[in-house]
Amino acid sequence: MSVQRGRVSQSRSVGVEKYIAEFPPFLTPFISNIYDVPGDGHCGFRVVASFLGMSNNGWRDVRTDLLAEIEQHPDEYNLVFYGLAHVQEVKRILNCQSSTVGKEHWMSMPDMGFVIASCYKIVVIHISKHQCLTFFPLRDPPPPVSAHRILSIGYVNGCHFVGLEFTTDSPLPPAARTWDRFRLDMASSWVTPYIERIDRFRALAGTDVAVADVIDLE
Template identity: 40%
Template structure:
C-alpha cells in the first residue's frame, strides 16, 4: 500500500511535465487538463434537481479504468489515469429511470402562460399574471399546487398538505362548525381530505372556497383563489397580523372547471375581495390582516367588475 501511494504521488508530480512518444500533442509547456463542460445553472432546475458537472481530459487514446470495489455502496469510480493523470472521479450511477423521472418533473413545471391559459382568469386581471405553472392532474392537483407554493419540495408533498389540513380542522373543530354553518359540511371536508392515493375521485378533490380558510389558517399565509367565475382572498383566522413584507402570499388558479394550477402575480397586482366568512368568523386577534389590502381590493373591483363572483356563496335567481 505504501509503495502504491508513493507511485501515485510520483504520478501527480510527473503529470505537469508529461511528454510521451505515444502522444505528441502534450508538451511540458501545455496544460493538458481543462474543464470541458459545466452545465448552466438556470431556473429550469427544481429544488430537488442537482446539476451535473462534466470534466474532461485532453489526453487521447484509451484510458485505464479502475476496477469497482465491492464495498462502494452502489457508487462507481472512474479514472483517467493514463501516464499518471492525477484526476479521479467518484459519482453515483444515474439510472435511466431517474433521468426519466427528472425530465417528467421538469416538463410538468413548464410555464403555461399562453393566451388560452390566461383566458381562464378575469380579463382585467390577466396583465398582472406573470406566469402560470402546471401540476399533475390526478385529482390531487390542488394539494400539489399548495405544497409547491409553500415550499414542500417532496414529490409526495400533497399527502402532507392533506394531513395538515385534516389536523387543522380537527384541532379547531368547533370554530369551523360555526364558520361553515351548514350541517354535515365538516364531515364532507374531512371525507374529501382523508385520501392518500393517486387518482383521487371528484369527491376527494380540493374544494374552494371552503378549503381556502383552512389553508390560510393552517400555514398562516394569504391565499388568492383566482378563476373566471370566482376570485377571493383568504386570510388566517386566528393569528396576529404580520407586517406586510413578512407575509407569504400564494395564488392558485382553477381552470377548465376541473384543474388547479400555480399562479404567480406581479408585485402591483390587485387583490380580490376578502372571503365573507373571514370577516364574520375570524378571532379578534386576527383584526388588521385585511387593512393592508383595502386599496388593492378597490382596484380589483374597478378592473374586474362583475365578471367574477367575489362572494363565497353565489345566489342564483331561478325565476
C-alpha cells in the same frame, strides 16, 4: 409550523398562454407566470405543496395538515362551514392518501381557502372565471407585511388547479365574507395592507366576477 419536508415539489412553469383564457380578462395583464402540476386528482394540494417547498409527495402532507387543522379547531369550522354536515364533507375530501383519486376527493374552493390560510398562516388568493376571493387566517395576528406570503391558486377547465404568479401590487380580490364574520379580532389586521389593491380589483371587475364565497363552482 415547519413545512420543508424533503426535495422541493415538482411544478412546471408553462408561461401564461396555456391557461390565460381561463381567467377574467381584466386580471390577465397582471398574471406573470403560471405553474402547472400533475392532474391526478391531487392538483390543488400539489399547488399548495409546491408553494410551501414540500417534496413531490407533499400533497399527502398538505392533506394531513389541513385535516388536522379542522380537527383541532372543530367549533371554529362548524361556524365557518355552517354546520357539522359540511365539516364532515370537507374532512372526507381531505382524508385520502391514494396516488390517484376520483372527483369526490378533489380540492374544493372556497372551502379549502380558509383552512389553507389558517393552517399555514399565509394569504390565499383563489382566481377563476366564476369566482375570485382572498382568504386570510382566521385566528392568528399577522406578521410584519414584509413577512407575508401569498399563495395564488387558479382554477381552470372546470377540473384543474394551477399556481399563479402575479405582478407586484396587482389588484387583489376582496376577502371572503365568511372571514370577516368569523375571524378573531386579533386576525382583523391581515387585510389592512391590501385594502388599496382590493379597491382596485373592485373597480376593474365591476359586476363581471363573483366576489362572494357563497356559490358552487361546479
